[in-house]
Amino acid sequence: MADKKATREGFGAALAELGEKYDFLVLDADLAAATKTGVFKKKYPERFFDCGIAEGNMISVAAGIAATGKKVFAASFAMFAAGRSFEQIRNSIGYPHLNVNIVGTHASITVGEDGATHQCSEDLALMRTIPGMTVICPADVTEAYAAVEAVLNHCGPCYLRFGRYPVPNLTPELLPDYKFEIGKGVTYREGSDVSIVANGYMVHLALEAADILAAEGISAEVINIHTIKPLDIDLIEASARKTGAVVTAEEHSIIGGLGAAVCEGLCERYPVPTLRVGVEDKFGRSGQVPELLEIYGLTAGNIAAKARRAIAMKSAK
Amino acid sequence: MENSKVLSLSRIANRIRRNIIESVYNAKCGHPGGSLSIADIMTYLYFEEMNIDPKNPDFSGRDRFVLSKGHTAPALYAALAERGFFPTEDLKTLRKTASYLQGHPDMKGVPGVDMSTGSLGQGISAACGMALSSKLDGSPFRVYTVLGDGESEEGQVWEAAMFAAHYKLDNLVAILDLNGLQIDGPITEVMNPTPHDEKFLAFGWNVITIDAHDFNEIEAAFDAARKIEGKPTVIIARSIKGKGVSYMENACEWHGQAPKEDLYKVAISDLDAIGETLK
Ligand SMILES: Cc1ncc(C[n+]2csc(CCOP(=O)(O)OP(=O)(O)O)c2C)c(N)n1
Ligand SMILES: [Mg+2]
Numbered sequence: 001m002a003d004k005k006a007t008r009e010g011f012g013a014a015l016a017e018l019g020e021k022y023d024f025l026v027l028d029a030d031l032a033a034a035t036k037t038g039v040f041k042k043k044y045p046e047r048f049f050d051c052g053i054a055e056g057n058m059i060s061v062a063a064g065i066a067a068t069g070k071k072v073f074a075a076s077f078a079m080f081a082a083g084r085s086f087e088q089i090r091n092s093i094g095y096p097h098l099n100v101n102i103v104g105t106h107a108s109i110t111v112g113e114d115g116a117t118h119q120c121s122e123d124l125a126l127m128r129t130i131p132g133m134t135v136i137c138p139a140d141v142t143e144a145y146a147a148v149e150a151v152l153n154h155c156g157p158c159y160l161r162f163g164r165y166p167v168p169n170l171t172p173e174l175l176p177d178y179k180f181e182i183g184k185g186v187t188y189r190e191g192s193d194v195s196i197v198a199n200g201y202m203v204h205l206a207l208e209a210a211d212i213l214a215a216e217g218i219s220a221e222v223i224n225i226h227t228i229k230p231l232d233i234d235l236i237e238a239s240a241r242k243t244g245a246v247v248t249a250e251e252h253s254i255i256g257g258l259g260a261a262v263c264e265g266l267c268e269r270y271p272v273p274t275l276r277v278g279v280e281d282k283f284g285r286s287g288q289v290p291e292l293l294e295i296y297g298l299t300a301g302n303i304a305a306k307a308r309r310a311i312a313m314k315s316a317k
Numbered sequence: 318m319e320n321s322k323v324l325s326l327s328r329i330a331n332r333i334r335r336n337i338i339e340s341v342y343n344a345k346c347g348h349p350g351g352s353l354s355i356a357d358i359m360t361y362l363y364f365e366e367m368n369i370d371p372k373n374p375d376f377s378g379r380d381r382f383v384l385s386k387g388h389t390a391p392a393l394y395a396a397l398a399e400r401g402f403f404p405t406e407d408l409k410t411l412r413k414t415a416s417y418l419q420g421h422p423d424m425k426g427v428p429g430v431d432m433s434t435g436s437l438g439q440g441i442s443a444a445c446g447m448a449l450s451s452k453l454d455g456s457p458f459r460v461y462t463v464l465g466d467g468e469s470e471e472g473q474v475w476e477a478a479m480f481a482a483h484y485k486l487d488n489l490v491a492i493l494d495l496n497g498l499q500i501d502g503p504i505t506e507v508m509n510p511t512p513h514d515e516k517f518l519a520f521g522w523n524v525i526t527i528d529a530h531d532f533n534e535i536e537a538a539f540d541a542a543r544k545i546e547g548k549p550t551v552i553i554a555r556s557i558k559g560k561g562v563s564y565m566e567n568a569c570e571w572h573g574q575a576p577k578e579d580l581y582k583v584a585i586s587d588l589d590a591i592g593e594t595l596k
Contacts, residue, residue, distance in 0.1 A: 025453075049449065049484070051476075051480060052476075052479065052480075052483075054473075054476035054479070054480070056438075056439075056442070056472075056473045056476065057442045057445075057473050057476035057477050057480055059442075060439040060440075060442030060443045060445075060446070060473070060477075061442050061443070061445050061446035061449070061477075061480060062446060063432070063439075063442075063443045063446060064383075064432065064442065064443035064444060064445060064446020064447040064448075064449075064450070065446040065447070065449065065450045066446075067381075067424070067431065067432055067443065067446070067447060068377075068381075068446075068447050068450040068451070069377065069450075070450055070453075087436060088436075088439055088442075088473075091433070091435065091436045091439060092432075092433070092436075092439050092442075092443055095423075095433050096423070096424050096425055096432070096433040097425065
């Protein structure tokens with residue numbers, strides 16, 4: 001079994017290591033230890049600026065920095081980076097298409113004990129609606145690191161989402177030659193009966209679900225869509241044409257996130273039965289992460305169950 | 318300041334006021350009151366204070382200007398046109414579908430506009446980011462931002478005030494246009510943000526209070542701001558909203574509407590009468 005690490009660890013490590021090769025600044029809002037920008041701060045204190053508990057200001061400051069031609073990351077919890085500062089992001093970064101990387105860590109249910117006020121399951125939906133915004137949700141620590149380097153070579157606003165909770169570091173084992181590319185989905189496993197399209201924390205559970213299904217003789221394709229926008233709809237469509245049924249899996253509201261994006265894309269191109277696994281229009285709550293994942297249906301078992309249903313819907317069509 | 322200079326700046330300010338009225342009248346909508354109140358400040362910034370080059374609007378060492386109260390774009394556009402960043406003719410296209418002169422400033426579309434603004438409270442933060450960036454590079458450029466007094470009710474203004482003092486942004490000058498009015502009425506009745514001087518002092522700023530329509534005081538304030546080290550400066554500029562147009566002066570209803578033809582003619586004749594005194 002792969003070792004487990006939270007994607008935010010990959011973010012912190014990438015900032016600190018890439019700080020040598022790339023010239024950029026990092027802003028945080030009194031959460032440097034948690035978001036892992038603290039790792040960068042330790043190495044490059046002169047390039048790190050704490051903005052205090054004032055996220056709206058931090059986002060607009062980042063816009064001003066970017067307007068002078070510098071690359072900049074602005075990090076907080078997803079709730080406050082994308083949630084509180086939505087309007088600052090839209091107007092001060094999105095509209096002038098500035099080169100700011102907004103980072104939201106501690107997203108959604110796997111925040112655990114802090115509960116609903118901190119479990120942002122709406123950030124990807126918010127960010128996805130902003131014209132020109134690139135939205136990325138990496139699946140493991142390796143991909144998180146790669147995503148940071150990718151956005152450093154990208155021009156325009158980006159939102160990066162990282163998690164608090166450790167997740168198996170699958171990439172090195174499953175895809176040793178992996179090259180992260182913004183907007184390019186990754187097929188982890190080929191299959192013919194159903195496509196499971198997942199991202200972030202749900203990717204390793206999608207692979208588990210595929211194992212469960214394989215034991216029943218069902219062949220599931222597993223695709224990691226780390227970039228929700230721009231969406232790799234070509235890859236998703238090709239898979240849907242092959243399997244005829246889709247299940248999406250995300251640690252986010254089923255409204256406005258990956259599931260919604262896949263449904264929108266497939267409806268326009270090649271409609272097939274598509275079922276969504278995600279947070280079902282609910283607030284989170286306090287608890288231990290494994291228990292919460294069960295309560296909210298963010299499990300391999302639920303993905304497998306939805307896959308069976310989606311397959312059944314094919315013949316019912 | 319020599320009298321001849323006061324006179325020549327006053328003439329420019331008068332032309333800017335005229336162009337504010339013309340452009341808002343042509344657009345049939347827009348914000349004349351708060352544009353007229355800052356016309357003298359904008360004149361001084363664009364003709365005396367800032368290191369800018371209309372021929373090369375994007376050169377990296379230029380001073381930056383952020384109109385935090387973005388709704389008063391007519392004043393910014395008129396100043397930029399007057400300074401030669403684009404043809405004065407284009408002011409007639411303000412707010413029209415095919416125009417690059419958006420209702421609120423768009424940095425991607427207008428030469429000389431350094432930041433897109435319109436949502437109150439954000440411009441001052443962006444100005445902080447620019448000032449910080451300038452300091453990190455050891456570059457000499459300075460950053461100027463104009464705030465509304467109603468705008469100062471936004472919490473983010475005070476987040477930015479804290480940030481600017483904390484990082485000792487002495488290359489940042491905020492001009493607070495204290496015209497006493499916002500949309501729903503006098504600032505002291507809607508949600509009293511005063512006293513601004515004591516607040517900014519408490520936030521660690523250098524505070525200068527002036528008459529916004531007196532070029533001698535404007536000049537003295539900007540000169541004093543240049544000499545300050547280790548802290549940002551706010552110039553609290555006591556102004557008359559609608560300044561120069563008789564019926565718009567201190568009149569809340571002229572915050573955000575355009576005059577119809579009869580009142581447009583009154584406005585132009587008011588401004589031309591002032592122009593006569595400057596000959
Ligand atoms: C965040 C935000 N809220 C509301 C508005 C709508 N609005 C536009 S102008 C204005 C009043 C501004 O008053 P003040 O800052 O005093 O401007 P001035 O008097 O200089 O025109 C308001 C509420 C806005 N543009 N941005
Ligand atoms: Mg006002």
